[in-house]
Amino acid sequence: MKTLKVALLGAGNVGSQVARILLEDTEVLAARTGARLELVGIAVRNVDAPREYAAPRELYTTDASALVRGADIVIELMGGLEPARTLILESxxxxxxxxxxxxxxxxxxxxxxxxKADQAGVQLSYEAAVAGAIPILRPITDSLAGDKITRVMGIVNGTTNFILDAMDSTGAEFSDALAEATRLGYAEADPTADIEGHDAAAKGAILASLAFHTRYALEDVYCEGITGVTATDIAAAKDAGYVIKLLAIAEKLDGGVSVRVHPTLLPREHPLGAVRGAFNAVFVEAESAGELMFYGRGAGGSPTASAVMGDVVSAARRLVLGGPGRTDSTIEVLPVLPIDAVSTRYYIHLDAADQPGVLSKISALFAENGVSIESMRQTVHREHGENEGPGSAELRIVTHRAGEAALAATVKAINGLDVINSVTSVLRVEGV
Incomplete structure (x- = not known):
């Protein structure tokens, strides 16, 4: 039986579990791949650092460059841009x-x-880069290869989903939910990449690239995080039958593709609306297959190691049977569209003066910008009792679908009215 030399870069939570599988399941992996997968080394910064799973000490090395030069399969789980980029190119x-x-x-x-991988005729696989254990990239590239995907919409960051779900179920403010996520280990000491949407945007770029056969990068993704979402927003959404989720959305439109990440109102009955805690889910729409849902754990050592090993087994089979490497199929060149090109719906929360003519002024601005109101709810707050003194009106407006530019112009115009105390929040609505 052929032996394939495997080099592992990184021994964190995921890397340790990958090492464990390679060392403990050698016979099973050999039966599935037709080759023995020999772990020849694990590149780390500190050979003696404590680890979740301790492989034989002689496998650890600080010389990653020497390790990859003698390997058939290189597994990169270091994270970050460098030295990961250099080592992948060297491999x-x-x-x-x-x-x-x-x-x-x-x-x-x-x-x-x-x-680079295409030019070298080698395979570059990355199932574990999006949604942890959920097998989503391979279904897009293989199972749906004969179909036309029109839209991908997903919860691809477990930290933000945990925070928003905690706010929804307990009424907590954002800061309190973030503190709880940190205490439980769902949020990093520096949670910026998660809560500002950057992690979800990176995954959105990958999903869009595969779904629409065009190479997109992080700079192509419109991105908003969840730091501005308040307990009031969550409660208002809940009262209206919605739940707020941070979604990565990639969709094909006339003239190109929109790739965006932002907090979004979803009907509570939508499949993505029911995703709780730190779980991930990806909702795919295709012309022939219709609607598909992929759900599971989006992070963690063992779940993510499962996705890594799926790629390793697939790559090993190819090396045994022969054939060229395959990365992605870039058969189209669809330009990325700005957020203004998107057609969507808005939820707008206003604080206005409670006086005659306010609603007519607001309605007139919607009409002037070609935006139709689907529903409007008003709650009046009095300062000195039911029939005494001035008061304010809390307005919650949901629009029909319209162009993003028209919606943004409407909100800007409303904010300039002298009868508006504040525009409390503006959120996009999907799934309706």
Whole structure:
């Protein structure tokens, strides 16, 4: 039986679990791939650091460059841009198949790495880069290869979903929900990449690239995080039958593709609306297959290691049976469209003066910008009792679908009215 040399870069939570599987399941993996997968080394910064799973000490090395030069398969789980980028390029140059879970690197430099792999005739696989254990990239590239995907919409960041779900179920403010996520280990000490939407945007770029056969990078993704979402927003959405989720959305429109990440109102009965805690889910719409839902754990050592090993087994089979490497199919060149090109719906929360003529002024501005109101709810707040003193009106407006530019212009115009105390929040609505 053929032996394939496997080099592992990184021994964190995911890397440790990958090492465990390679060392403990050797016979099972050999039966599935037709080759023995020999773990020849694990590149780390500190050989003696404590680890969740301790492989034999002689496998650990600090010389990652030497390790990849002698490998048939290189598994990169270091994260970050460097030295991961350099080591992946070095692996490709030496003819090694590469498996990575590095969504940040792929979102920034993916197009260049895919091209290098194509030129070298080696495979670059990255199922673990999006949604952890959920098998989503392979279904898009293989199972739906004969179909036309029109839209991908997903919850692809477990930290933000945990925070928003906690706010929805307990009424907590954002800061309190973030503190709880940090205490439980769902949020990093520096949660910026998660709560500002950057992590979801990186994954959105990868999903869009595969779904629409065009190479997109992080800079192509419109991005808003969840730091502005308040307990009041959550409660108002809940009262109206919605739930707020941070969604990565990639959809094909006339003239190109929109790729965006932002907090979104979804009907509570929508499949994505029911995704709780730190779980991930991806909703795919295709011309022939219709609507498909992929759901599961989006992070964690063992779940993500499962996705990594799926790529490793697939790559090993190819090396045993022969054939060229395959990364992505870039048969189209669809330009990325600005957020203004998107057609969507808005939820607008206003604080206005409670006086005659306010609603007519607001309605007139909607009409002037060609935006239709689907529903409007008003709650009046008095300062000195039911029939005494001035008061304010809390207005919650949901629009019909309209162009993003028209909706944004409407909100700007409303904000300029002298009868408006504040525009409390503006959120997009999907799934209706």
């Amino acid at each position: 490709i140059e030496h003819g090694a198949t590469v498996v990575t879970g590095n969504k940040a690197l792929l979102a920034v430099d993916g197009p260049a790495l895919y091209e």
